[in-house]
Amino acid sequence: MQQADLFDTASGLPTGPEGLTYRSDVIDTATEAHLIAAVDALPLAPFRFQGWLGKRLTCSFGWSYDFDTAQVAAAPPIPDWLMPIRRKAAELLAIGEAELVQALLIRYDPGAGIGWHRDRPIFGHVAGLSLGAPATLRLRRRRENGFDRHPVSLARRSLYGLSGPVRTLWEHSIAPMEDTRWSITFRSLTDKGRRLLG
Numbered sequence: 001m002q003q004a005d006l007f008d009t010a011s012g013l014p015t016g017p018e019g020l021t022y023r024s025d026v027i028d029t030a031t032e033a034h035l036i037a038a039v040d041a042l043p044l045a046p047f048r049f050q051g052w053l054g055k056r057l058t059c060s061f062g063w064s065y066d067f068d069t070a071q072v073a074a075a076p077p078i079p080d081w082l083m084p085i086r087r088k089a090a091e092l093l094a095i096g097e098a099e100l101v102q103a104l105l106i107r108y109d110p111g112a113g114i115g116w117h118r119d120r121p122i123f124g125h126v127a128g129l130s131l132g133a134p135a136t137l138r139l140r141r142r143r144e145n146g147f148d149r150h151p152v153s154l155a156r157r158s159l160y161g162l163s164g165p166v167r168t169l170w171e172h173s174i175a176p177m178e179d180t181r182w183s184i185t186f187r188s189l190t191d192k193g194r195r196l197l198g
């Protein structure tokens with residue numbers, strides 16, 4: 001199996017898929033508690049899908065989006081209290097913060113996860129802050145004979161970024177949680193997204 005891009009050629013150490021970034025401890029514990037309370041105070045709606053993933057609760061700003069509905073619609077503007085997080089997300093992605101026009105807030109209660117998917121192609125860069133229980137972001141890319149896989153441990157209060165190949169060629173998923181996790185993800189639009197949504 002060809003896995004050259006998963007390893008640094010000089011050191012032989014794994015580097016992970018290109019475009020994957022990660023930063024731990026981007027907020028303190030008081031801010032984490034404040035954000036969790038703020039997310040829980042939102043009108044979180046159960047994802048309409050009937051099944052084991054249905055326990056995921058979401059709220060969107062900028063544009064509403066859920067990975068396996070075909071619908072994208074205008075949503076309320078991103079509130080001020082999310083702006084410091086958006087700034088950190090933009091820093092990690094090395095883009096301007098105004099590019100992150102969409103925010104998706106999710107609560108995964110025990111038993112809730114998110115199945116294998118790539119985010120919709122109208123969206124470009126993705127960055128996500130993890131709150132509450134730690135999780136594993138599972139990454140996979142189809143090969144001729146199976147998959148390359150790269151699990152990423154998401155500590156609470158950490159931020160991950162997905163750009164380039166890990167965003168466009170790799171799928172991601174999160175296994176059903178045992179304890180509650182919240183995530184705050186931000187997305188930019190691709191050229192295609194800008195054409196479609198203006």
Ligand SMILES: O=C(O)CCC(=O)C(=O)O
Pocket residue numbers: 067104106114119128172174183185
């Ligand atoms: O909760 C997360 O960090 C990932 C969410 C996700 O993959 C999505 O909403 O597209």
Ligand SMILES: [Fe+2]
Pocket residue numbers: 067117118119172
């Ligand atoms: Fe996703």
